[in-house]
Amino acid sequence: MTVLWQVLLIAGLATAAPLVTFVFGVLLWRGFPRLKWAGLLLALNGAACLLGVVGILAGNALLANGSLVGGVFFLLSLILFSLPLRRESAAAVTGL
Numbered sequence: 001m002t003v004l005w006q007v008l009l010i011a012g013l014a015t016a017a018p019l020v021t022f023v024f025g026v027l028l029w030r031g032f033p034r035l036k037w038a039g040l041l042l043a044l045n046g047a048a049c050l051l052g053v054v055g056i057l058a059g060n061a062l063l064a065n066g067s068l069v070g071g072v073f074f075l076l077s078l079i080l081f082s083l084p085l086r087r088e089s090a091a092a093v094t095g096l
Contacts, residue, residue, distance in 0.1 A: 021046035022045075025044070044073045045071075
């Protein structure tokens with residue numbers, strides 16, 4: 001495998017994950033009212049990470065920071081994902 005194909009493979013994998021994350025976030029945002037804000041942050045994570053990959057491949061430092069911003073969006077979405085689950089598990093334990 002030549003170096004060009006290795007770079008293209010890595011670039012393809014790097015762009016596939018943010019696209020999937022973006023689509024999944026939009027589906028959550030539109031389909032599950034309780035997870036609306038978590039889905040929005042997840043979609044923003046995918047968009048920011050995609051911009052980060054483009055910035056890294058293009059050598060643009062400003063766009064490359066999209067990966068960092070995407071990480072912040074992802075962590076915030078995880079917090080919002082966990083809140084309904086925590087409420088449900090607390091209700092199950094207390095019998096409410």
